[in-house]
Every structure is written in structure tokens, then in C-alpha cells.
Amino acid sequence: MVKKNSKKAAQPATIARNKRATFEYKFDEKFEAGLSLMGWEVKSIRAGKINISESYVMLKNGEAFLHHCHITPLHAASTHVVCDPTRPRKLLLNRRELDRLAGLVERQGYAIVPISMYWRKGAWVKVEIGLGKGKKAHDKRDDIKQRDWDIEKARVMKNK
Known part of the structure; x- marks a missing residue:
């Protein structure tokens, strides 16, 4: 009898995705950062009440903060505290990563x-x-053309 592996490869469950960011920016590097949250924010995130489409990261005093990340408070979970849905939230990164980000943003004009x-x-x-730079209008048009061509190519190959 074959023994089944009880430990599954845990795939990260996506909460929110910023689709506009991949269209607006060309990313050179990606980092994983923890997020410092309050209890009501975690409950709201579990309920899916989050929007990161207009958020950005700012570096201040050697720390990284996530600005304009909108977490809508649940009425049942946040009755005893005053909730600010768009407060800056601290990102948890290593000192080496923070120094690298700060250097590239200041010297080479990257955005986070x-x-x-x-x-x-x-x-x-x-x-x-x-960590990336903003795309120009012609780069965005090239991406749209490439995406349309890939769709058309898949459609033709499917019909053959």
C-alpha cells in the first residue's frame, strides 16, 4: 500500500492582485515583505475587503510603509476602535533589502x-x-499588440 504524503505543498492563497501595476511598470526585482496589521484589519482581509490597486511603497527613516492600501473595516469586528482604512502600514523587510531598495530608488529613479x-x-x-520603472506609452502599446497576437495565435492553433 502506498503511503500518501499528508503534507501538501502549500500554495500561497492570493488575497488581492494589482493587475494595473504589471501594465504600468516593468519590474526588475521582486521582494516578499511581511505586513504589520491590527486585528480588525486581519478580519477584514479574511473577508476580502481589501484594495491595493492605488497603493504604493514609501521609504521613510530607513523603514518601508505601504500607503493608500484600502482595507474596509467590518462593522461587527471594529466597534470598539476608530478605524482608518487607508493608514500607512509598515512593511517588514530585512535591513539589507531596505538599504538596496533605498539606494535604487534614490539614485536610479525606480518605483516600489x-x-x-x-x-x-x-x-x-x-x-x-x-522594484521597477514606469513604462512609456509605446511600451504599453507593444504589450497590448503582443497579448492580442498571442490570443490570435492560440485561436488559430486551436482550430487546426
Whole structure:
């Protein structure tokens, strides 16, 4: 009898994805960062009440903060505290990663943008942030043309 492996490869469960970021920026590096949250924020995230489409990362005093990440408070979970849905949330990164990010942002004009948010090991909220530069209009048009061509090519191959 074959023994089944009880430990499954835990795939990170995606909470939110910033689709616009991959269209607006070309990412050179990606980092995984923890997120410092309050209790009501975790409950709201579990309920899916989060939007990271307009959020960005700012470096201040050697620390990284996620700005304009909108977490809508649940009425039942946040009755005893005053909730600020768009407060800056601290990102948990290593000192080496923070120094690298700060150097590239200051010297070479990179931007730091959140790409996705997901659960790690079922309990920790992680944010995938990308270090990249903004695309020009012609680069965006090239991406659209390439995507349309890939769709058309798949359609033709399917019919053969």
C-alpha cells in the first residue's frame, strides 16, 4: 500500500492582485515583505475587503510603509476602535533589502509598487512588492499588440 504524503505543498492563497501595476511598470526585482496589521484589519482581509490597486511603497527613516492600501473595516469586528482604512502600514523587510531598495530608488529613479497580497502558511499576510520603472506609452502599446497576437495565435492553433 502506498503511503500518501499528508503534507501538501502549500500554495500561497492570493488575497488581492494589482493587475494595473504589471501594465504600468516593468519590474526588475521582486521582494516578499511581511505586513504589520491590527486585528480588525486581519478580519477584514479574511473577508476580502481589501484594495491595493492605488497603493504604493514609501521609504521613510530607513523603514518601508505601504500607503493608500484600502482595507474596509467590518462593522461587527471594529466597534470598539476608530478605524482608518487607508493608514500607512509598515512593511517588514530585512535591513539589507531596505538599504538596496533605498539606494535604487534614490539614485536610479525606480518605483516600489505592491504586486500582490497573499497568505503565507495560512496565518501571515505577505505582500509581493516590485522594484521597477514606469513604462512609456509605446511600451504599453507593444504589450497590448503582443497579448492580442498571442490570443490570435492560440485561436488559430486551436482550430487546426
